[in-house]
Amino acid sequence: MKRQTRQRQAIRDVIRAVDRPLAPQEVLAEAGRHVRGLGIATVYRTINALVEEGEVTRVEIPGQPTRYEKAGLDHHHHFCCDGCGKVYELDGCALRSTVPTPEGFTVARHEITLYGQCLQCRSA
Amino acid sequence: MKRQTRQRQAIRDVIRAVDRPLAPQEVLAEAGRHVRGLGIATVYRTINALVEEGEVTRVEIPGQPTRYEKAGLDHHHHFCCDGCGKVYELDGCALRSTVPTPEGFTVARHEITLYGQCLQCRSA
DNA sequence: ATAGGTGCAAACAGTTTGCATGTAT
DNA sequence: ATACATGCAAACTGTTTGCACCTAT
Numbered sequence: 001m002k003r004q005t006r007q008r009q010a011i012r013d014v015i016r017a018v019d020r021p022l023a024p025q026e027v028l029a030e031a032g033r034h035v036r037g038l039g040i041a042t043v044y045r046t047i048n049a050l051v052e053e054g055e056v057t058r059v060e061i062p063g064q065p066t067r068y069e070k071a072g073l074d075h076h077h078h079f080c081c082d083g084c085g086k087v088y089e090l091d092g093c094a095l096r097s098t099v100p101t102p103e104g105f106t107v108a109r110h111e112i113t114l115y116g117q118c119l120q121c122r123s124a
Numbered sequence: 125m126k127r128q129t130r131q132r133q134a135i136r137d138v139i140r141a142v143d144r145p146l147a148p149q150e151v152l153a154e155a156g157r158h159v160r161g162l163g164i165a166t167v168y169r170t171i172n173a174l175v176e177e178g179e180v181t182r183v184e185i186p187g188q189p190t191r192y193e194k195a196g197l198d199h200h201h202h203f204c205c206d207g208c209g210k211v212y213e214l215d216g217c218a219l220r221s222t223v224p225t226p227e228g229f230t231v232a233r234h235e236i237t238l239y240g241q242c243l244q245c246r247s248a
Numbered sequence: 249a250t251a252g253g254t255g256c257a258a259a260c261a262g263t264t265t266g267c268a269t270g271t272a273t
Numbered sequence: 274a275t276a277c278a279t280g281c282a283a284a285c286t287g288t289t290t291g292c293a294c295c296t297a298t
Binding site: 002003005007008037038039040041042045046 | 276277278279280281282
């Protein structure tokens with residue numbers, strides 16, 4: 001990641017601008033509107049570089065393609081709508097302080113994903 | 125799932141016998157020792173059928189192939205070792221009763237995955 | 249006998265990689 | 274000028290599917 005290019009600008013900007021985690025395809029669709037002929041490989045390469053640099057974080061939703069969001073947000077988790085598949089940010093962390101783990105296991109991090117119906121899908 | 129076959133027996137048995145969620149490849153490896161020439165497609169088809177029937181549940185670990193375990197276990201979650209990649213069962217649920225979700229969202233279920241080092245990997 | 253299951257290979261989606269071309273520096 | 278980035282296509286993994294053959298019922 002030593003050079004500044006139009007494609008990297010665009011990809012960075014898209015992730016910075018949106019307030020929900022995006023899948024690579026979504027990034028391609030959006031950034032591709034600013035850079036003609038943008039390739040999916042470049043999106044992956046750039047996203048991975050941004051993750052390395054700590055500017056972007058990976059959001060893994062079980063059973064879904066990996067998504068990415070800007071780093072530095074407060075610790076939080078995600079809500080995945082069973083209806084439309086959209087992933088929303090949730091504020092805070094609902095994990096109890098006491099987490100029962102087997103003897104001698106070390107917990108480094110955790111993921112919590114809630115599933116259900118978002119407002120729109122619920123009304124529909 | 126109307127017929128009883130050797131391959132289905134074997135696949136079912138493997139999942140019933142093991143006390144951790146297995147990836148399809150692991151099921152193939154194990155069940156394949158009892159049924160010569162067992163194919164991965166059959167494993168997938170059978171597993172999916174068992175999930176339909178409610179005899180097996182899907183365990184989705186972010187960033188890992190889907191795993192499967194016997195259904196009917198008490199509500200619990202999983203621990204994924206960053207070292208060896210093994211997935212362990214955790215007893216109980218460390219989610220707080222109060223889970224903050226956006227207005228009007230309905231939560232149907234949740235997944236919690238802890239990551240870290242298991243005992244062996246920690247000592248190594 | 250025959251509906252249903254199996255194995256194989258092809259097809260797919262998501263992701264990574266090799267390579268020739270293009271470009272920021 | 275040149276090292277680094279891009280785009281394309283090929284390769285790879287996990288999963289599904291089409292189809293001819295096989296088998297539990």
